[in-house]
Amino acid sequence: MTDHKIITIGRQFGSGGHEIGNLLATRLDIPMYDNNLVRMAADKLGIREETAQAVDETTLNSFLAGYVLAPLEYSPYTNSMECAQPLGEQMYDLQSEIIHKLAERGPCVIVGRCADYVLAKNPNCIHIFICADKEDRIRRIAKRYDVSERKAADKIKKIDRERRYYYESHTGQEWGSIESRQILLNVSRLGIERTVDVLEGMYKNW
Template identity: 65%
Template sequence: MTNHIIVTIGRQFGSGGHEIGNKLAERLDIPLYDRNLVNMAAEQMKISPDAAEEVDETGLSRFLAYYASAPVDYSSYYMTNIEMGQPLSEQLYQVQSEIIKRLAGRSSCVIVGRCADSLLADEPNLINVFITASKEDRVKRIVEKYGLTERKAAERIKKIDRERRYYYELHTGKDWGSIESHDMLLNVSAMGIDGAVDALEALYKAKK
């Protein structure tokens, strides 16, 4: 355990969780760890970042690559550790978990997703939040960000949320997005992105 203050952010797809994490990290001048965790794990495992993203928290990379028509090599998706008998997804989770614990031991930081709240549950200065928003606001955000139709955006939201829920509950045994699993729930539709950042900044400074 350390005296660092760690902010972990769980989030519904399209709720603005990454943006909140990024703004908070900038205000507090501390590191943000999100998708860069995938690259760190891929480098340690000596696999391609594309293969790692395919079995990360969700299949989000598949969705982005499909709509951007970008060629992505997922040939490593079915790689297994012959000696351990583990699928790539579990290897990635274990490596990523160790990286998260190591980074939390170095300094205060903001970590988005990847079950960080559960992995760091013993940290004395953990701020564990889940970001939510109305379906209408999330659809609007995804339409604007990725240029999809509202129908396609709604489909992606349903799919990515389902995958994030499965990933979280599989590895933690807790209910994704519930108040029993998180210290607090912040509704961006009610308080806005900056309001959520303000609230987390105040909590961080109170702990400090």
């Protein structure tokens, strides 16, 4: 087991979790993995990235998720020689395998993709969940996508529901629960920069 440190970040949509992960990785001068995990898995499966995105963590009950590809080669993480799997399961298994390999390679920040569950047995991980007050999330999404606050609220509700389904269907644990995380941080109380300050200090002093 390697002794370098890994930070996993789960997040509510609109909480600033991706921005926090990116800023933290920049300050620590370590890589951050998020959507690039989808690209890596798509490359291994030999499918278009657009197809892989269609069964990512924010696509609840996608038709493509049930599409069956040929069995993958055996790996200690996927155990996928047994039978052909639906595309959604192959994507999850491949991303999990990639997460294990990245965690073995060196320190990094991993956002989403059930990384806290995938790396639950790794003692050198800090598992974080980022949340924020609903009003702040609505304002952030309305500004980011240039939509009304009503549409922003609808988008938040939809994507949070999809992330919850993705996480809970793959892990059997409650999304955002303290049971699977060491730390929950409310960005509305701390702000983006102070949240990154807290995580940076924790990383460097751990």
